[in-house]
Amino acid sequence: MQHIIIGAGPAGVVAAETLRKADPDAVITIIGDEPEPPYSRMAIPYYLIDNVGESGTYLRDPDQHFKTQNIEVVQQRVDKIDAAGKQLNLADGSTRAYDKLLIATGSHPVSPPIPGLDLPQVHSCWTLENARNIIRLAQAGSNVVLIGAGFIGCIILEALVKRGINLAVVEAGNRMVPRMLDENAGGLLESWCKKEGIDVHSSCTVDGIAAAEGELVEVSLSDGSKLSAALVITATGVKANIDLLQGTGIKTDQGIIVDHSMQTSEPDIYAAGDVAQGVDFSTGKHEVQAIQPTAADHGRIAALNMAGQGSAHHGTLNMNVLDTVGLISCSFGLWMGVEGGESAQLYNAEEYQYINLQFDGDHLVGASSVGKTQHIGVLRGLIESRIHLGVWKQRLMQDPTAIMEAYVGCTQELGYS
């Protein structure tokens, strides 16, 4: 049995390892097109502040791990999938036959059509190669403009600030991280960033970037400001890498549509991670989540099915955790609430503390918080277990911080006997 995995990110690597466990005799090949050992984009912010070297971003020990697991890792670009002939055409002209194929090609950054994005001072922050360019250009004392205060924009803020640069952030939405945090939480992030000396422009877009004196550029904003910068970083969202599927007949929308077993519309072809549009736990609809835990879960489920071990999951829960210059926020599931649902919240702007719980009946269906690091995972447990909160619903309405007590109280025998 020949399994081929296109993509060497977390979904691909977890899938390869799961396959090896499930099918010790199979031939397993990962084909990735970046000139690096398999690495994690999640680690890039920590590479930017020299917390780890490049090797600290590697998903696994590149010298030993794949050899020990008998997983072949090939650095090549796949040009074409021949689904009828069950083979791949690679950029070097060779072909590879497969029995089962996993597409884990991830996503790529996208930008709105802003004039000047092709200037050499403009970079996205997505790959290790991007990170090397940012490190080169973000020298202490220089001015940097970050376009986009979404998840990726915010997670690299600290790295940029710690490099001693002067930072301006431009966000089109009315608050920071609008697709992960509500107005209270996003507002806390914004005032925190301003306190940290970051020049935040929300409800604002970039009109254009033009070459200026020396090695600098000038960034023109819709609010009339003109900012001088040595480096412009774009972090305005990502899009699934589905171009490869043209002509295969595999069903796509925002990403590749997959069923509960991660199979695409084509038998023997599966998809996982950022490229996959799988079932969302909360909505039951197909959504591209593009988050690390979902990539790992997708990779595992896909691999079990490729190995013939029937396995279905009930959808992945959308969730995020974000460290914005030391202020930690997170959100889970339907954090914006549901129609007819109830919510409880505690908001303390001075202390940068916030927690918001969203209920549907006596189930927790969504949550978000700012300034909390302890026991936040239990929000996932409360939501994903669909626990009936019973008496704890009212207690959480009164004290939304009692999440751990609610979980322990709902799941453990407290010893009444």
Next chain:
Amino acid sequence: MQKSLHIDPGKCTGCLQCEMACSYEHTGTFNPSRSFIKVFTFHHEGRFAPYTCTQCDEAWCVRACPVDAISIDAATGAKVVSDDKCVGCKVCTIACPFGTINYSQSTGKVVKCDLCGGDPQCAAACPTDAITYIDADWTGYDRMLASASKSLPSAEVTA
């Protein structure tokens, strides 16, 4: 036979010796806020419940880690964080549905119960045997683990 922590909330008096012992073992200070085991107070019921990582088989934290920083101690079965490898991204802290792996702002890493390498200090410190370290097939522990993990759907593998 692998051993596990067994927690019997009915015997807990809320004395917090376990939190003291845990923080001292791992940080060298008596600071309950840095303990990996936490005693929760149930005012309405008049009860206390110590709670920490169950070293669950699903190992959500291990699977979610993007840099291979959490490994399984072959001797104890504990999921152990390598400070050298952890970059502090916190993905495991939202992936663990039990809330028992947490980010420490003082170290910039995540922290969790490591069973003290096979000699858990919480159990040694507990004066009422509410926390014991016993053979893993003890049904009480299984029940705790099962109830904690019950119906976490994306963990389920169905034929």
